[in-house]
Amino acid sequence: MNFLEEKIVKDGIVKEGNVLKVDSFLNHQMDIDLFNKMGEEWKKRFEGKDINKILTIEASGIGIACIAAQHFGVPVVFAKKAKSINLEGEMYTAEVESFIHKNKNQVIVAKKFLTEDDHVLIIDDFLANGCALQGLIQIVQAAGATVEGIGIAVEKGFQQGGTMIRNLGYQLESLAIVDDMDHTTGEIKFR
Amino acid sequence: MNFLEEKIVKDGIVKEGNVLKVDSFLNHQMDIDLFNKMGEEWKKRFEGKDINKILTIEASGIGIACIAAQHFGVPVVFAKKAKSINLEGEMYTAEVESFIHKNKNQVIVAKKFLTEDDHVLIIDDFLANGCALQGLIQIVQAAGATVEGIGIAVEKGFQQGGTMIRNLGYQLESLAIVDDMDHTTGEIKFR
Numbered sequence: 001m002n003f004l005e006e007k008i009v010k011d012g013i014v015k016e017g018n019v020l021k022v023d024s025f026l027n028h029q030m031d032i033d034l035f036n037k038m039g040e041e042w043k044k045r046f047e048g049k050d051i052n053k054i055l056t057i058e059a060s061g062i063g064i065a066c067i068a069a070q071h072f073g074v075p076v077v078f079a080k081k082a083k084s085i086n087l088e089g090e091m092y093t094a095e096v097e098s099f100i101h102k103n104k105n106q107v108i109v110a111k112k113f114l115t116e117d118d119h120v121l122i123i124d125d126f127l128a129n130g131c132a133l134q135g136l137i138q139i140v141q142a143a144g145a146t147v148e149g150i151g152i153a154v155e156k157g158f159q160q161g162g163t164m165i166r167n168l169g170y171q172l173e174s175l176a177i178v179d180d181m182d183h184t185t186g187e188i189k190f191r
Numbered sequence: 192m193n194f195l196e197e198k199i200v201k202d203g204i205v206k207e208g209n210v211l212k213v214d215s216f217l218n219h220q221m222d223i224d225l226f227n228k229m230g231e232e233w234k235k236r237f238e239g240k241d242i243n244k245i246l247t248i249e250a251s252g253i254g255i256a257c258i259a260a261q262h263f264g265v266p267v268v269f270a271k272k273a274k275s276i277n278l279e280g281e282m283y284t285a286e287v288e289s290f291i292h293k294n295k296n297q298v299i300v301a302k303k304f305l306t307e308d309d310h311v312l313i314i315d316d317f318l319a320n321g322c323a324l325q326g327l328i329q330i331v332q333a334a335g336a337t338v339e340g341i342g343i344a345v346e347k348g349f350q351q352g353g354t355m356i357r358n359l360g361y362q363l364e365s366l367a368i369v370d371d372m373d374h375t376t377g378e379i380k381f382r
Contacts, residue, residue: 023301023304024303024304028269028271028300028301028304029266029267029268029304030257030260030266030267030268030269031266032257032265032266032267036261058249058253059250059253059269059271059272062249062254062257063253063254063256063257063267063269065254066223066226066254067257067258067261069221069223070223070227070258074223075220075221075222075223076221076223077219077220077221078221078250078254080219081250109219110219112215113214113215113219
């Protein structure tokens with residue numbers, strides 16, 4: 001087991017309905033030392049890639065992306081989930097559906113922050129059915145920019161998102177892939 | 192002018208209706224080197240304070256809080272703006288109104304992440320009328336925890352939030368206080 005899998009076994013909680021709660025260190029309370037280890041690991045896995053920007057999506061992706069960005073020396077752009085009066089001007093938009101919240105969101109990135117010169121690493125906390133990720137990829141492509149890779153903290157391997165993204169040819173580096181969970185025993189099987 | 196004021200003058204844009212756009216470095220695209228300077232500055236200004244946790248609110252506060260947390264060696268908790276099926280259990284809640292979005296949000300922090308033993312530094316990107324901040328303070332108090340200080344990137348000094356928070360006796364450290372803006376000339380006056 002790697003450091004993130006060990007942390008998930010130690011502090012993650014398996015709930016009914018294939019819910020994995022990691023809110024004590026990943027997406028409500030945030031363990032910054034852990035995020036730094038994740039950034040270091042992605043830096044190794046994307047060695048040699050020419051990355052000049054990290055793209056993530058609000059809210060849980062932002063902290064991980066900002067800490068990881070220090071290992072790449074690049075700025076972060078986060079996609080917003082609703083139109084704000086402060087976000088005027090031309091924008092790239094994609095519609096994404098959340099597995100957790102069961103709703104659809106318009107995802108927005110201002111055009112001035114993504115151009116055809118950008119080589120983008122996409123970072124997010126979770127990958128399940130992959131809808132959020134598809135929205136982000138769609139936005140990078142609309143900008144004429146290049147997706148150099150995708151870094152995910154926790155992938156639910158029993159849902160189709162990861163397989164689909166890999167089948168499309170993207171370098172997807174999930175630091176923990178959960179292939180099975182049992183809420184009656186709390187057991188978690190990693191790939 | 193300090194480093195943040197200089198950055199605002201260089202890359203901020205003054206818009207009609209007292210809107211200051213800082214989305215190229217603060218709250219859409221994020222300049223991580225700048226966030227580190229902000230963290231360093233808050234560490235100095237809160238020298239001697241016994242801080243063991245940083246509290247912020249999604250979404251724009253998260254990146255700043257995570258980078259700043261490295262200078263304090265503490266975890267970050269971010270208040271969520273909507274009830275999630277992943278955030279069950281007992282929660283502290285407060286209702287806050289957004290000046291920008293003109294709507295009300297329920298702000299939520301899980302009780303297990305704030306206790307009476309916590310000495311909290313609250314971090315956020317903007318302070319205008321102070322409603323978000325009041326909600327966060329309310330939550331810290333409900334937990335029996337202590338607000339050791341409040342770190343804000345940009346305060347709109349011509350709105351009442353900062354005055355009210357200081358009148359309540361909190362150590363509020365805003366790195367840039369805008370006392371006046373003119374969208375016709377683009378001029379910004381700092382305190």
